[in-house]
Structures are given as C-alpha cells and as structure tokens.
Amino acid sequence: FNDALAIAEAVVRPEMRFVRTKTQTQQDIQALHVMRKKCERDRTANSNEIRGLLNEYGIILPVGISHVYKSLPELFDRQVENGLSELFKELLERHYQKLVELDEHLNWYTKKIKQLSQHEACRRLQSIPGVGPIIASALYQHIGNGSEFKNGRAVSSS
Incomplete structure (x- = not known):
C-alpha cells in the first residue's frame, strides 16, 4: 500500500526525475566492474596479509603489490636458507599461487570489459x-x- 501511494505521489510531481531501466549490456558491464573490483580488493588484501606476516618474521617488503610478486618466490625457495621454516615457506608459496590466480581473474575481467567497451557510446x-x-x-x-x-x-548528481 505504501509503495503504491509513493508511486502515485511521484507521478503527480512535475519536478520528479525518472531513471531509465538499464539495458542488458549496461547490466553486464556493471556486473563485470563489480567482480573486477572484488578481485582487486582481494588481491590487495592478500598482498597486505603476506606483508604483515612477513613483518612478524622481521622481513619488510616495500609497499606495492609488485614488490610482493617479485620477492615471494625468493622467500619460499626451498634451496635458500633465510630463517623461515619449511611450513611457512609452504604457506607463502600457496599464498603466492592465490595471488597469481587472482591476477589471472583480474586480467580476464579486464579483457571482457575491453571487449564490451566497443559499444558506440564507449x-x-x-x-x-x-x-x-x-x-x-x-x-x-x-x-x-x-x-x-x-x-x-545532472549527471554528476546521479
């Protein structure tokens, strides 16, 4: 009842602005952006978790995900003695694999977005x-x- 009342009220107001329904393409692009953003957040969170754990062991990595990608393989290398336990090296290797997988997902979403951005307006x-x-x-x-x-x-206020 309240929803119907609100709709009826909105229809009679001349200053009321109505929003068009998104097209299927717009909804698809929105879904891709949401999923891509989630991958970015997960990758950043995983990178920060690794850096935090390494800080506990006295290993400081510079800020930036590229430093994590570059440094981790050297740290979990079983041939190198760096004071880390075998279990922790195994954990680092698994976390590194997770980062690489997230990167692959992120690249896939980016590629799909680029394909869909061939729309005339884009x-x-x-x-x-x-x-x-x-x-x-x-x-x-x-x-x-x-x-x-x-x-x-009007666009910026929406």
Missing part, C-alpha cells in the same frame, strides 16, 4: 584523452547515452 568516450575502456564502460553502464540528463551537473 568508443566516443574513449576519444577523450585519458579515458580508456574501463572508465568509458563504467560511465556507459552508469549513464547510458546520457539523453535523460539535462546537463553535466
């Missing part, structure tokens, strides 16, 4: 300097072709 957005497939597709999935907005201010 290609036009990519003609703007500094806007690539990821930003263009994110904008497209959020605002569509932009026809329902009066100006840029």
